[in-house]
Amino acid sequence: MAKEVLKEVATDSGETEFQLRLKRVEGVGLATTRTGQHYFMLDSADYWYDVIQESYPRTKKCSCKSEWFTLQIRYYYREHCDDVEYIEVLSTCANCAKTSIALGVEIHYSPTDGLVNRPLVFCKNPQIKYKAKQLNGLWTDAEFLNTVQHCFQLGFFVYCWYFVKQENKRFFKSVSIEELADMGNFLRLYLSQKELTVSDVAQATDELGVYLKEDLWRTGELIELTSYNINGNEMYFVRYATQFIDKAGEVQDKSESFRAKTIQFEQYLKEHFINKRHKNCFDGEWGYAQFLKDRK
Numbered sequence: 001m002a003k004e005v006l007k008e009v010a011t012d013s014g015e016t017e018f019q020l021r022l023k024r025v026e027g028v029g030l031a032t033t034r035t036g037q038h039y040f041m042l043d044s045a046d047y048w049y050d051v052i053q054e055s056y057p058r059t060k061k062c063s064c065k066s067e068w069f070t071l072q073i074r075y076y077y078r079e080h081c082d083d084v085e086y087i088e089v090l091s092t093c094a095n096c097a098k099t100s101i102a103l104g105v106e107i108h109y110s111p112t113d114g115l116v117n118r119p120l121v122f123c124k125n126p127q128i129k130y131k132a133k134q135l136n137g138l139w140t141d142a143e144f145l146n147t148v149q150h151c152f153q154l155g156f157f158v159y160c161w162y163f164v165k166q167e168n169k170r171f172f173k174s175v176s177i178e179e180l181a182d183m184g185n186f187l188r189l190y191l192s193q194k195e196l197t198v199s200d201v202a203q204a205t206d207e208l209g210v211y212l213k214e215d216l217w218r219t220g221e222l223i224e225l226t227s228y229n230i231n232g233n234e235m236y237f238v239r240y241a242t243q244f245i246d247k248a249g250e251v252q253d254k255s256e257s258f259r260a261k262t263i264q265f266e267q268y269l270k271e272h273f274i275n276k277r278h279k280n281c282f283d284g285e286w287g288y289a290q291f292l293k294d295r296k
């Protein structure tokens with residue numbers, strides 16, 4: 001049987017009671033001590049700032065209303081190997097001693113000794129915001145293609161990640177507006193400030209093709225476009241950021257020329273679409289009319 005190790009959690013200065021802010025789906029958490037010191041749990045530092053941009057998690061409360069917990073971490077090791085495969089963070093209420101699993105995280109990388117030796121990583125400021133936009137719009141094919149055409153004119157390089165059913169394979173390449181028009185569906189479209197190669201953006205490649213990293217728009221100088229069919233209308237999602245948080249936890253500006261292009265892009269949306277459904281929504285005439293009809 002594979003090895004399991006249970007560890008008590010304490011800070012370097014010996015504090016053992018924490019308030020917890022958790023995003024369980026994303027597997028990240030922040031622990032705050034009685035003296036107000038913040039710590040990322042496990043490898044949360046890599047994801048925390050991205051995850052909290054939309055909403056900052058509230059503190060965990062026990063059913064007895066207490067929000068102070070002691071922590072234990074259970075490490076599940078891979079068979080015949082020194083790497084950890086799965087980690088459970090167990091929280092015990094400091095008031096009523098009720099225990100629950102606060103966080104469960106699967107680990108897909110190696111080595112993992114950092115997670116065992118330093119389960120808490122000091123965090124100076126857990127609440128940093130950076131400038132990011134998440135917009136959407138109900139667009140026809142023509143409105144979508146006109147928007148991309150405008151991005152070509154702004155000087156963006158246009159890349160597409162798409163799936164070819166006949167080959168059961170995913171591809172990533174730069175596309176022209178004609179190719180995009182012929183393609184129909186795609187997985188993601190990138191409007192990029194600079195030229196991209198597969199190695200810049202790929203998480204992995206195998207016989208089923210290229211798998212891209214998630215959330216490239218957060219750190220990269222690019223606009224990400226995805227689309228979903230919602231009740232027969234094509235809803236496009238547009239994401240980009242003109243700032244990012246560096247490894248040291250500081251907010252950095254992306255290039256001035258990327259910022260200038262995003263402003264021109266927003267100007268295009270304001271001039272060509274209807275901005276009434278919500279402040280982040282830019283709909284085409286047809287899409288907006290459908291939305292009003294569906295609402296009745």
Ligand SMILES: [Zn+2]
Nearest residue numbers: 062064093096
């Ligand atoms: Zn309790």
